[in-house]
Amino acid sequence: MDNAFEIQRIYISQAFQGMGLGKKLFEFALQEARDLGCDWVWLGVWERNFKAQIFYDKYGFEKFAEHNFPVGDGKVDCDWLLKLKL
Known part of the structure; x- marks a missing residue:
């Protein structure tokens, strides 16, 4: 994927979840990419x-x-890699 923007992490403290803040941050990141x-x-x-x-x-x-990554004690978890065409 050429000319791509990666969103690495967006975390919202549990006390502030459900207020639409994650959506606002995410949409801000999408607009930055645009x-x-x-x-x-x-x-x-x-x-x-x-x-x-x-x-x-x-x-x-x-x-x-998919991307497998070690999480300790010989265990492996899997991330799905997702893309969006702007």
Whole structure:
């Protein structure tokens, strides 16, 4: 993916969840990507983070790959890599 913008992390403290702040931050990041002239936005989401997957799906993100990563004690988790054409 050429000319892409990666969103690495957006965290909202539990005390402030449900107020639309995550959506505002996310939309700000998408607008930054547009303003920079990017063609794509991509991000990783843990395969078991269903709430986040639903959130990204509403924006039209599509899964394009998986990334396995060690989490300790020989265990491995998997992130789904998602992309959105701007």
